[in-house]
Amino acid sequence: MAAGKFDFAAWAPNHQTQHIDPIVESSLKYLKGELGVKKVAAVGYCFGAKYVARYLKDGQVDVGFNAHPSFVTHEELAAIKGPLSIAAAEIDSIFTTQLRHESEDILIKTGQPWQINLYSGVSHGFAVRADLSNPHFKWAKEQAFCQAVAWFRQYL
Incomplete structure (x- = not known):
């Protein structure tokens, strides 16, 4: 795949919840049964954020972190049963300012620990595909990673 040539319309039909769940x-x-893992932390970047929210439930995922989330429904977010941290981009046509504020209202009602850190001057995807030659972009990407590590240290 050439940079910037991703065909989302062709990809999406085979990546719906009935395929991913x-x-x-x-x-x-496997983690809990075969390996005997006691606690699971989940990280979702963009598309993966939906599945962190869907599985942040008792007996499934214990703590979650999302960066520039995409396509998480209000219902999925409202149903979380564990701590959730979100790294958000100031410039984001998917996790918009309005959706971010709506998410805050929903998270408050869950009664779960949560945080949303807003990174200025960066756009959707900053936590995985930042231009590392730009010092601010590099800093935001690194800070989002540190945000996840600190969150997991606190809640695992």
Whole structure:
């Protein structure tokens, strides 16, 4: 795939919840059953954020971190049963300012620990595909990673 040539419309039909849920469920079953893992932390960048929210439930995922989340429904967010941290970009056409504020209202009602850190001057995808030659972009990417590590240290 050439840079910037991703065909989302062709990719999306094979990456709906009915395709992804079984993968997540079998992975959790393997981790907890076969490996005996006691606690699971989940990280979701963009597309993966939806599945962190969907599985942040008792007996599944214990603590979650999302960066520049995409396509998380209000219902999925409202149903979380564990701590969730979000790294948000100031410039984001998917996790918009309005959606970020709506998410804050929803998270407050969950009664779970949560945080949303807003990174100025960066856009959607900053935590994975930042231009590392730009000192501010590099700093924001690194800080989002540190945010996740600190969150997991606190809640695992």
